[in-house]
Amino acid sequence: GVEHRNLSEEITSVLPPARLALLRLISRAAQNRQLPIFVVGGFARDLLLNVPSFDLDCVVEGDAVDLADNLADAYGGRITSHQKFGTAKWRLNPKNTALQAALAEESPDADLSALPDSIDLISSRTEFYEKPSALPIVQKSSIKLDLHRRDFTINTMAVRLDGNHFGELYDYWGGLSDLKKGLIRVLHSLSFVDDPTRMLRAVRFEQRFGFTIEERTLRLMRQAKTLLKDVSGERIRHEIDLILVEKQVVSMMTRLADLGLMEQIHPALRWNDDLASQFMELFDLPLPRKYDFSGHPSEMEQKIQVAYILWLLPVFSNNLQEIIQRLRLKNNLSHMIQQAHDANIELDRRRKEPDSRLIAALQGCPPVVLYALWLHNKLTHQRNIIEKYAVQWRHVKPRTDxxxxxxxxxxxxxxxxxxxxxxxxxxxxxxxxxxxxxxxxxxxxxxx
Ligand code: CTP
Structure with a gap:
């Protein structure tokens, strides 16, 4: 049979004790029912790269819903499941005393706040795509085939958990070899046709890890890129949102543009050195407190709003609504984008007029919009006006009412x-x- 490298040591050194203890509980529960169970997705990849992975996606060769129900019977929490699809989500309850006792037995000083909120358990399955970009047809199958339906080889590795198999690396599709070479490689020639969002994911993984998209994969991407046109706005926006929270956001956006993927999302989308340096300034520094940003949404979410505004500021006004529609941007964000556009046009039109006329262009703009305008505008005078309005004039009221x-x-x-x-x-x-x-x-x- 196949020999499996054992990653127990890596798991022990990378995972916080509470997560490790949780994996051991799952390991025992699965063994008792003689069910092979694997952690899949980014887990093995991240483990081998020595970074902790947050999602715990488990694949069971057998009845995942049944196993999840067992775990909840023993350790509390809640299960949401779809028997038909063989999927279950176990929402942990860290206050459950049986869970606490079992974890303490595994690891006496485990910090329970390091537990995940939930774990996904899914019966191993394979997927068929009848036509491009449609939902796949799903069928139960082995772990090996389950791993084969995934996007890139580096994401096809699994770590087995049950009983004596704890820590075994299952690497059927060359994942470890590509991880060592630093290559992003699809498993088969129709991968991007089955799911065009994978082209955006390829760029994200490539830039996140400093890898390279493998040559044939790159060619397949060039052939498939027009299919991005058929992908729903929600799915595209979801992928962009994932890019905007990454450290390497600037190189990812640059790569999307260079590969011609950005223009497939919408031909009027722009990317250039100015945008790159605005994004760097936005994401490298904290939001300036003097703008008086509100406490919510979170700092990161407000930065993402600023990023969308910046990205869309160089777009011609007549394309703006189309792009907002294409990306299914939320109402409040799309309102702020429009505000920024209008204000920017007015700022430019009134540039020779007195300050009070200039700032009238900014009337009603919230801090997110003002900061985007500040980052966008290079001219000192305009920058000063924007900043002064944000910090000071916005709050100026005559004594008379x-x-x-x-x-x-x-x-x-x-x-x-x-x-x-x-x-x-x-x-x-x-x-x-x-x-x-x-x-x-x-x-x-x-x-x-
Ligand atoms: N996957 C896929 N095709 C997609 C999305 C996901 O094949 N369009 C597979 C990938 O193999 C991935 C797994 O589903 O490993 C889980 O997806 P996700 O959580 O998005 O991936 P992670 O690898 O965990 O990525 P991240 O590190 O960004 O969380």
Whole structure:
């Protein structure tokens, strides 16, 4: 038979003790039912690269739902399963005392906060694609065939868990060899036809690990790239979102453009050195606190919003809606993209006008939009205006308010807003710098 290299040592040194202990519980439960079980996906790949993997995707040669139910009976938590597809998700409950006791027995000082939220258990299966880009037809099968349906060889390695087999590396499709060579290679010539999003994944893995897309794979990609046109907006956006949280985001975007993949997503999408340096500045530094970003969504999510705005700022206005549709961008993001576009056009149009006119172009823009505009604009004067508006002027309000104006006899009408705007502009342009000066200006406006 095949000899399997054992990765127990790597597992022990890379995984936090609580995760290791959890794998041992699963190992025992599977052995009791004589079920071969494997951790698949990025787990073996990351282990061999000495980085911890967060997802635990397990494939069972047999009934995964049944095994998951057993685990939940013994150690609590909740199961969501689809018997028909042989898939189960075990949501752990770290407060469950039976789970805590069993983990403590494996590893007395395990830190339970290192446990995953959930584990996926799936019966091994193979997939057939009847036509390109459609959902596959699924059939139960061996681990070997289950691994063969995956995207790249480096993702086809599995680590067996049950009983004495704990830690055995299953490498049927040349994964370890390609991992050592640093190659991203598909398993068969129709891989990108079956699932065109794999072209985007190829770039992501290549740049993340500093690997190279293997030559034939690259050729297959060139042949298949137009198929990206048929992929749904949700799936494309999901892949872009995954790229935007990677350390190597800039080299990934550059590679997408160089390979002609970006233009397949939409021909009006742009990538150039300016965008690259804006993205670097965005992702390398924390969001500047003086912009007063709100606490949510998270810093990373706000950076992603800024990234989309930056990416779409060089797009011509008449293509903008189409791209927003194509990527199925959420309403609030698409609103901010539009705001940034409009503001940017106005900033340029009014560049010779006084500050108060310039900043009127920024009226109503939230910090995410303002910061994107700041990163986008190179001109010192415009940058200063944007920053000053974000930090200071956004908060400037004249001492006078609507109530006071009505008391002074101005009828409730748009005239009130106009007067307040005029006072505000005077503060911003420096024509007014005290309450008395504001009062004098007000008298002048009202009585000439
Ligand atoms: N997969 C695939 N084709 C896709 C998406 C996923 O074949 N379009 C397979 C891959 O083999 C992958 C596994 O499903 O290893 C799990 O997918 P995912 O969690 O996205 O991959 P990871 O390798 O875990 O990637 P990451 O490190 O980014 O989480």
């Amino acid at each position: 609507g109530k006071k104006l009505m008391k002074m006899g101005v009828p409730a009408s748009p005239r009130i807003g106009e007067i307040l705007d005029e006072l505000r502009a005077a503060w911003i342009d420096g024509r007014v710098s005290s309450e008395a000066e504001e009062e004098a200006l007000l008298q002048h406006i009202l009585h000439g």
